[in-house]
């Protein structure tokens with residue numbers, strides 16, 4: 001695999017450059033490292049997806065699981081345009097740290113700040129997190145996966161053609177052209193290779209033009225050349241676009257190692273080194289560990305932190321002491337933190353939640369402080385970045401020997417400050433409006449349309465597989481032959497009912513367990529997409545119902561079309577009505593399966609619950625047992641099959657030829673010689689059923705509605721992705 005094309009920004013080439021006629025001018029953010037680099041970026045980076053350079057600062061991050069400290073007091077800073085590498089032996093806490101930085105784990109102590117603002121829900125959704133695992137729908141091709149991601153995550157203001165063109169370009173620059181029509185695949189079906197999946201993963205995330213990228217082991221599974229190219233691309237991307245990039249790496253080559261700007265070395269969840277990558281060898285030298293010439297520094301430092309306990313302790317102690325040296329990043333000093341604290345407290349107490357100060361909407365603050373340590377604009381380039389348009393409020397206060405003045409500025413009408421300034425914390429002031437527009441890149445209707453289509457496309461190979469077709473046709477023919485052209489007489493009554501009961505229970509089980517088994521892998525994808533703020537859960541949920549509906553009803557309908565005429569065809573109306581109830585029963589069963597799948601994280605538990613419920617439903621359905629003890633009668637009303645089965649009997653036995661009484665009839669109406677035919681009411685009475693057709697239908701619809709709503713509530717409130 002070669003990633004050698006103009007991936008992102010190699011040389012002077014532009015990142016993701018669209019054909020000339022698609023070029024648009026854009027305002028490029030500036031960063032500490034990158035001052036207004038000329039570019040012709042695609043429309044994505046226009047105001048539709050404003051990119052704000054982000055400074056990530058995390059201080060004293062600790063994370064404990066079951067009283068085991070996974071991370072202890074980890075601090076670090078990474079600025080726009082920089083690449084921070086998190087390294088350390090396996091199990092040292094790299095992924096856990098990335099999960100914390102992405103806001104996916106709750107810290108036990110410490111702070112994570114983006115442009116001095118606490119990591120909150122709004123920020124979380126702006127972070128691009130490329131997971132170590134590649135989570136996709138296995139049956140979709142790479143192109144389909146990227147196109148759906150683009151349709152969902154790029155704003156509605158871009159046309160369908162523009163989004164597709166953007167996908168084309170991403171495929172091109174990530175050198176995925178040859179495998180774009182290959183399915184993603186999984187452990188059963190072969191699809192993309194590991195490296196291709198990795199690039200596909202990155203491609204999906206890059207679509208949104210993120211400001212902060214967290215990548216967990218992006219080079220794992222890649223050969224050294226591909227790994228180098230990928231890292232080089234990320235490096236260029238970070239530098240030229242002012243992106244903030246954090247990567248975890250296991251054992252980088254020397255070339256890759258020197259691409260990093262900063263290094264955070266972890267050892268047993270503690271900091272073994274944080275600082276410039278070029279100074280790490282000196283640091284180890286000072287500890288008394290000298291690197292041999294021509295040795296790969298990455299290998300060297302990893303060997304040291306994998307050494308004896310005594311050696312580890314020595315390194316960790318030296319890293320702790322380094323915090324008190326003058327060259328330790330001032331962003332990690334308590335004063336810096338306190339200033340931010342002050343600002344946050346200030347915002348909380350002075351700003352209304354809608355981002356207004358005394359009726360004036362604020363877009364940014366400017367902070368000035370009079371402190372010998374932080375007085376230069378070089379130390380605080382951001383302090384010069386906000387252009388005050390109108391001073392709304394100013395306040396000076398004194399705290400811990402520092403004087404802080406906060407000036408909130410009013411946004412000039414129609415002017416987006418972010419585009420002309422390097423990113424500076426908007427804090428909570430701009431969050432409300434901003435949130436709404438960013439949170440959902442597309443409107444509900446777009447999400448619904450795209451997700452319905454994707455659900456249909458993703459579920460079709462699974463639900464309408466060749467095996468399922470063979471099974472359906474074979475069963476339809478078998479059932480038709482077994483109950484072929486039954487006579488309408490009492491002796492055949494049990495067989496006719498048998499066909500109905502078999503049909504309803506078979507499709508109930510098929511739909512229920514189909515939904516149950518397909519949901520856990522789907523949940524992974526949905527959770528990943530929900531965490532990245534791609535769409536509303538309600539849009540997904542509705543789309544799932546609608547998108548899968550044609551697939552859910554196709555096979556039962558085929559079964560019915562084959563088997564019912566073989567049983568005996570009375571009228572098109574009876575045929576259609578029976579089909580209607582069979583399908584309704586199938587959809588209800590699917591809803592229950594989906595609900596159980598959503599509730600249970602453990603597959604074994606969900607299978608046990610489902611087996612119990614579906615078997616109980618059959619037992620109380622009215623066919624297998626007619627003399628149900630009165631104290632167990634209530635169970636009948638929980639059986640979904642019961643209602644569909646009753647209705648099918650009502651329809652079947654009310655129309656066409658009557659069921660003739662047997663000479664030795666079991667029915668009182670026949671024994672009394674009052675009639676030679678068995679009325680439908682008498683047939684149902686034997687089963688203890690009393691509800692009319694409309695009531696059974698209503699109960700089935702209520703089942704459908706209740707389980708669908710419960711499924712939504714569970715996903716919304718109890719199984720939220722974390």
Ligand SMILES: Nc1ncnc2c1ncn2[C@@H]1O[C@H](COP(=O)(O)OP(=O)(O)OP(=O)(O)O)[C@@H](O)[C@H]1O
Pocket residue numbers: 065070088089090091092093094095096097
């Ligand atoms: N939820 C958890 N419960 C118990 N232990 C956990 C949990 N999450 C992480 N750990 C433990 O924390 C340690 C760090 O795990 P983490 O996955 O962050 O390591 P890593 O450095 O990313 O490892 P690798 O390089 O092998 O991927 C491991 O010892 C792991 O077993």
